[in-house]
Amino acid sequence: MLKLRWPKLLALLFAAAFMLVVAVRLNIEQMFLMSGVLVAVPIVAAAVGWVSLMRVAVHRDAPDACVERDVISIRLATRGSGWSARAVLSAQDTMPQGLETRSVTPSANGTVGTVHHVVARRRGVYSLGPVLVSATDPLGISTFRRTSPLPHRLVVYPFPEPPPADSAGSADGMAAQDGEATGRRGDSVEFHSTREYRDGDELRRIHWPSTARHRRLIVVERQEAADEALMIALDLAHGTEYGAPPNTTLDLACRYAAWAATQALRRASAVGLIAKGAVDLSLPPDRSETQLARIMDRLAHAHADGPMPLSQVLRGVMATGSSASAVLFITALPDDELLSVLHRMAGPGRRSEGIVFADDWRSGGRRASSFAERARSAGIPVHLVPKPSDPEPTRRRPS
Incomplete structure (x- = not known):
């Protein structure tokens, strides 16, 4: 998808048309060349923006699970070489209903990308994406956009909440x-297993041979009903x-x-x-x-x-x-x-x-x-x- 900034484009075309008129009236060959260059500038700039977008890859870093009402960070990082990575204006994630984007901030670790701070409003299983990636040409005349599926499954667990x-x-x-x-x-007759001592365990349940062998308190558990x-x-x-x-x-x-x-x-x-x-x-x-x-x-x-x-x-x-x-x-x-x-x-x-x-x-x-x-x-x-x-x-x- 292409988006043009018409004020800049019209200004260049007007300047090219003006130089062309002057070149025709005064028959100055250099003015013809300058007029042609001005017409070619937006075309070349658009090509540069399109190439930069094609050279950029997007990576999402998001948790696999969280609990309702948690605020999670979903990081989008762009990967490219040199100026093509910096040409990316934004990487915007798409949040399904039930996940609310609280804020979006630039990445702070030196990479080109964004951090979405998202509140999990409702339990459920969500599929994140797609990601909308935008890149602009060096002169800011044209902006290209494309979507990357980047599917990611996020499970939101219910928050353990007592009834009223x-x-x-x-x-x-x-x-x-x-x-x-x-x-x-632990009080029945049949042996079940051993485990480490926990606060509140009865001292009579300590298994002294295992305690000596492991050099930490080990207690005996019995088979429960x-x-x-x-x-x-x-x-x-x-x-x-x-x-x-x-x-x-x-x-x-x-x-x-x-x-x-x-x-x-x-x-x-x-x-x-x-x-x-x-x-x-x-x-x-x-x-x-x-x-x-x-x-x-x-x-x-x-x-x-x-x-x-x-x-x-x-x-x-x-x-x-x-x-x-x-x-x-x-x-x-x-x-x-x-x-x-x-x-x-x-x-x-x-x-x-x-x-x-x-x-x-x-x-x-x-x-x-x-x-x-x-x-x-x-x-x-x-x-x-x-x-x-x-x-x-x-x-x-x-x-």
């Missing part, structure tokens, strides 16, 4: 209770997402799920995910160090496009014989069948708890409040989340 004050006991409380159950880890796990169930049925991005009910549900998973894993509790949309994003319970990263990645990919309501999904989980000791379900559209399934899932050593988005997220009806009342009367804690008045809640660090 009136429902904070749900996710955090569920994780705490499950953590207390798994807090008995297999059914001590928290399953987080997200409702990904089509038509169950309300509100405006980046704070839809599904966006908030993913943040609450990330918070619950973070708290449970910090207490050494196994955590799994039930999330069946058009693609099954479910994960079996695990307490390994990589489980949180897997859960966050699945939550970033979550969309409300599933063919089945949450009640039907949980019924299928029951059929597989899931041994989770706790289920935290999060939904914006509860139904009577969900309550029936939760009753069937109840049993010795098993408990369910829910986060339900209140009726003010939808127009008309008391579906959520009625469900919460009936669930509470049946001994299932359900916490209603009202629609927030602040579109951008204050960022809080998990404690």
Whole structure:
């Protein structure tokens, strides 16, 4: 794409025309030559600008993942030789909806390029690009532009955020209770593994031969009960997402799920995910160090496009014989069948708890409040989340 600066071009053409008239009237050969040179100047300058653009390559340096509301730096650097690299006026990246460019500054490391400071407004998987590269000729008469695809995949994880004050006991409380159950880890008879000593470990669990061999405190872990796990169930049925991005009910549900998973894993509790949309994003319970990263990645990919309501999904989980000791379900559209399934899932050593988005997220009806009342009367804690008045809640660090 070519963009001309007409004032400069017209000035040169006017000067060339004036010299041509003078040359004809006075019959001065040198004036003919000067007139021809002035006409050739914009053509040669345009050719130089086009060649400079073709000789320039663009490189993007961007992270592969970040968390919602993080400010990340995306660097665009141009590579060329000599003046052709300096001829680049700008390298402008294209940001998809959900990523907001806060500012653009020149590169400070001596290279020709720009740094885009971008705020990740919403969780999701984004494809960056294309990059618009602009180069000008030495006289500034013409500017050439071209696009470089430079595809780059950026995954934005949901920010682990606790539910509002009136429902904070749900996710955090569920994780705490499950953590207390798994807090008995190390007291059973069967040997499991050894690991380094952590603050709070009992001294009687120190394995002295390993401690002497490694010259640091090593403790013994025992095999814990297999059914001590928290399953987080997200409702990904089509038509169950309300509100405006980046704070839809599904966006908030993913943040609450990330918070619950973070708290449970910090207490050494196994955590799994039930999330069946058009693609099954479910994960079996695990307490390994990589489980949180897997859960966050699945939550970033979550969309409300599933063919089945949450009640039907949980019924299928029951059929597989899931041994989770706790289920935290999060939904914006509860139904009577969900309550029936939760009753069937109840049993010795098993408990369910829910986060339900209140009726003010939808127009008309008391579906959520009625469900919460009936669930509470049946001994299932359900916490209603009202629609927030602040579109951008204050960022809080998990404690």
